[in-house]
Amino acid sequence: MSRPPSTQPFLHEVIEATPGGEALKTCLQCGTCSGSCPSGPDMDHSPREIFAMLMAGMEDEVLRSNTPWYCVSCYYCMARCPKDIPITDIMYTLKRKSIEARLYDDSAAPDWSESFMGYVESYGRSFELGLATQYHLTHSPLSKVSLGTFALGMLTRNRLGLLPERIEGMDQLNAILEKAKELEAH
């Protein structure tokens, strides 16, 4: 039996939006997730702190945090969590909430995700060269030298396509994605 989450609506929202999210209520703040996180040192709040902040109702601070955007999806936290909390999936949920709220002030990571999906929605496949160029020109024009090294090596070995591939069933895919987005909005 669980108490209605009237006091912490945002916590409840996150739990609802994550498969298996109920387990978050049992977090014992042991820090296994944060100790395991390969990008933990670069996060402004450790994943454990994010959960404490969720419990404390600090919605705004959570959505401003870079933590979810530094998640590399390695699932160490999730595999090691003694309470079986789907931590990686919660990070995905927080990314979605953060994009909706537009509170995270460094747009680099959200933009990467969005550019990636832009290509998928136009072609049905991802497009590495276009993606990398578009993204790097927006976010780190100064580092295009290093990008150049990367791209050149890849191009000379024929590992980057110059043109995106398009799948046959683009109409079908778009119909499916449109419907899905409509469902998500409700």
Added chain:
Amino acid sequence: MSERIGIYVCHCGSNIAGVVDVEEVARWAGENIEDVVIARDYKFMCSSLGQELIEEDIRKEGLTRVVVGACSPHLHEKTFRRACANAGLNPYFFQMASLREQIAWVTKDRERATKKAKSLIAAAAERVALHAELEPFTVPVNPATLVVGGGIAGIQASLELAEAGYPVYLVEREPSIGGHMAQFDKTFPTLDCAACILTPRMSEAEAHENITLLSYSEVEEVSGFVGSFKVKVRKNARYVVEEDCTGCGICTEKCPTSVVDDVFEAGIGYRKAIYRPFPQAVPKYPVIDTESCLYFNTGKCRICEKVCPTEAIDFEQQDELIELEVGNIILATGYETFDATRITQYGYGRLPNVFTSLEFERLCNAAGPTEGKLVLRDGVTEPKSIGIIHCVGSRDVHYNPGCSAICCMSALKFGHLAIEKSEADVTSFYIDMRPIAKGYEEFYDRLMEEGMHFVRGRVAEVTDVALAPEEEGKLIVQVEDTLLGKQRRVPVDMVVLMVGLEPRPDARDVALRFGISCSMNGWFTERHPKLDPVATMTDGIFIAGTCQGAKDIPDSVAQGAAAAARVLSMITRGHVQIEPIVAEINPEQCSGCRICNELCPFNAIDYIEADAVSEINTALCKGCGTCVAACPAGAITGAHFSNQQIMAELDGLLFDVNEHDETMQPEPTAA
């Protein structure tokens, strides 16, 4: 003649009344159920005033049947039966309805809860009207007791009983009694030497005239019931004749085969093929481990036989089957430690200098493989730094959800020993520090003063992959220091894993053999978690120590003594009453088909050739009722669970069927 039924609906404070409209249930019962002459609701039926209420009504109103709607019958059936008996009513003219466990605690909707309460009360009333007068059987209690498990809890229980003057059979699976406690160096928080306080009790148990010690033995079969159990014990062949052996130890000394000792030395020491687990072992006789003995494997050697001055070695010795008769049984079968190789990220088994807490106990023990020297796996190097990791395999839904209760204190003890024995810097990595009993918090204070370090955080991993010069050649403990919110990498020479306590891997088989139950995890289940912690649901079977759940030495000893006290009260009374719930065959109706004969697991049904009917031996019948259900002629009656009583119960439960028809008028769905 119609019965005079009294109905009592308990509020249980607000436990029941908060959800069920108890006044309404009582009012409704009084008006609608046949033969009900009194229907009351009352705050606490189990209180003495509640019981007096029933007694008074029986006397003054001439009640012939009583129904109480309250908690589960497993809690208070006996209470109310006693009240009936006090007022001169046969205690079996009583029936209980579980309004609290089955309704109030599991239902939210008041209306539906109240309706269900009415149906349970109606069922009880319909049934109780058909109850027959029964008398419990009285059986004598055999004053001998079987204690299974010779750890500190079992030893304590045995000594209590033996001191009171009653015979005890103490059965131990290992070659020596002593259990886990015998492996320890010091005990927290007083730092008594474990051997100094345990070994005298072991010798006392062995020497006691009332204790028969059966070591290297296991219980194979249990039959009978409270007061008179029959037990078969297999005494494994030691290949050493106990009567002849003086325990001089020359055989062990001369034995050429040395193997890793997984049991007593926790895998970090060696023992011979003919061995005693430790010098103060009780009994003192060695055993031959046939798996590693040269003679048993190759047919050659027999050195032990040659050197034995008393010719006590007997390679032809066979297992012995011993039959015991006892009135009660105490199980004190102990625990197993968590297998640390299951948490691969801690590197146990791969990284040599990761140890388990049990290994560390042996390392610190002056009688252990290093004679108490604190060294790394190479056997030489003293660690300069030690990391102690708490909760390994505990508080984790993947392994054991519960807290193992002893690890925090053991970790503090290890901290003290390491500081005392070495120069090492000791750091404890904990989730929550739980020094909960008398003197424990003070011990924690002491360790902080002694300079032990504490990092609050559950360790993520232990690795040998160095990322900085100071990490080279070290084990790196990676953890979030949760009080700082920072990831830390702490390089140490030695890591100690505080492995959790688990039920014995064969706990379920043992529970089945003794007819008791286990929790989901495999701990033996007590009759009541607070008020009856050492009894089980099976009369005459008691539990003590860590087989019931993780606990430390003081608690194990207390439970051993408590279990003995429970047994003593049975022995002193001399007899015990058992439920008269047995089956009976009406020979007039029996067709002699013999279907029931084979169904009975207790061989309680015999076929009488002469009369061509079957007959039940009530002394052997345990009242499961399977034969009653199977008899095609309906010739078998189960006392207190007759066909008529259950059919009546059905009528009561479905009291509202017609009500439902009037409102719903559903389309039939069946063909």
Added chain:
Amino acid sequence: MPDENFEPKIIGFFCNWCSYRAADMAGTARMNYEPNVRIIRVMCSGRVDPDFVMAAFAKGADGVLIAGCHPGECHYNNQNFKTMRRYALLKHTLRAIGVEEERIRLQWASAAEGAILARSIDEMVERVRELGPLNWPKQWEAPPEVEEAIKMMEAEHAEALEVTA
């Protein structure tokens, strides 16, 4: 269309040692579940005479839930294996006379498995609610084929019990 207000009446036959204690445990742990199952305590699930089940339907129950110790954990050694066999036959018979087989259910639940029991009850209530009322008593006088089927069942049941464990 199932009637939304229909609340099925389900009779539970619970063994004293495991499942009745599982119900106690569900209560102690305050696990919320549907109140539709009304429980009769028997000493062993082996005591559940198929006649009880038929009688429950005949008296107006919409479903029957039999609960006992896990196979191999029976307080009386192995009597629940007999329950298992009878259950299979009961299902078979009910099917033969046109009763949906989800109206009868066998659930193993040890004394520690209050949660499993509660979940099983909820599932069954939901399923029977979807099926709608059985309403046997109303049609009870009727079809001779039902009488016939019951007789058949009894014959079959007797035969089956001759095959011993």
Added chain:
Amino acid sequence: MRYAYYPGCSLTRSARAYAESTAAIVGPLGIELVEVEDWNCCGATEYIAINKSAAYALVGRNLALATSIEDVETLTAPCSACYLNLKKVDRYMGEYPDLNQRTNTALAAGGLSYEPGTLHVKHLLDVITEDIGVEVVAGSVSQPLAGIKLAPYYGCLIARPALDDEPAHDTEQPHNLDDLLTALGADVVDYPVKTNCCGGHMAQISASTAYGLIGKLIGAAAKAGADAIVTICPMCQLNLDAYQTQVNRHLGTKYKMPILYFTQMIGLAMGMKPADLGFGQEIVSGKPVLAKVGLPVHEPAGPTPKRRSRRNDPSLPMPGSRGER
């Protein structure tokens, strides 16, 4: 054995070497791969960050299309990210009815549907080590990779999260790739970071984070004396291979660690030509590894240390060690 095959975007471009070597070895191992027709991107780790329903629908389309392939029970993917996405969607749809309903409603808009559990999703590595078996692979070896030291690198997503009730792998220290490489005749080095993260998309988002992770992986292999790191995922290969120069610059190291696919190593051991296995497409050249193949077999380096006599050996036995001394 016949499988539905989902190559994923990388195998059409940056990981062509993986695609080519896979195509070369499956036949001899008795594997038939039937490519899912007109498959689309699985969304990698990005789409789920934008829109949950769309992310599930995106993957759902691939699952639905795969069911039209006849006579297959298993869908296999060579990319660990694709593998996990396909597996996770199938699994979560089965576990969460609401998610199942949403995904199928979306799929219906494209005339498709998918019943969770219809397909069993399996990584190509597991197909080879479990369904075919390491012994069978060993039997097909004609040119043992003797003398080559390899670091088996699994990455994250084949090991975690363990979605099966009885996962095939340990989530930290799996060993089926170790076993496979051993069967090919190679020396497998102790590689404790075998399931550490390659940085994923961090190379784009926070390069210094990614370089640190990549450096750790290459460094541990170099320290263990590996001639190459063997991967099972195009994303891992790309990060460790294509960013190695930047990592060296960033950390001041001089690694030249070839990053090769396990399918390439199987092909080599089967005696196939390197060019047919996509060799030459790697940024850090794999030539030193190739040079070692075909060289006279060396005796295994360093004799196994003799057990010191009891009296002189004070060391304590390792956990799980048995037997006498």
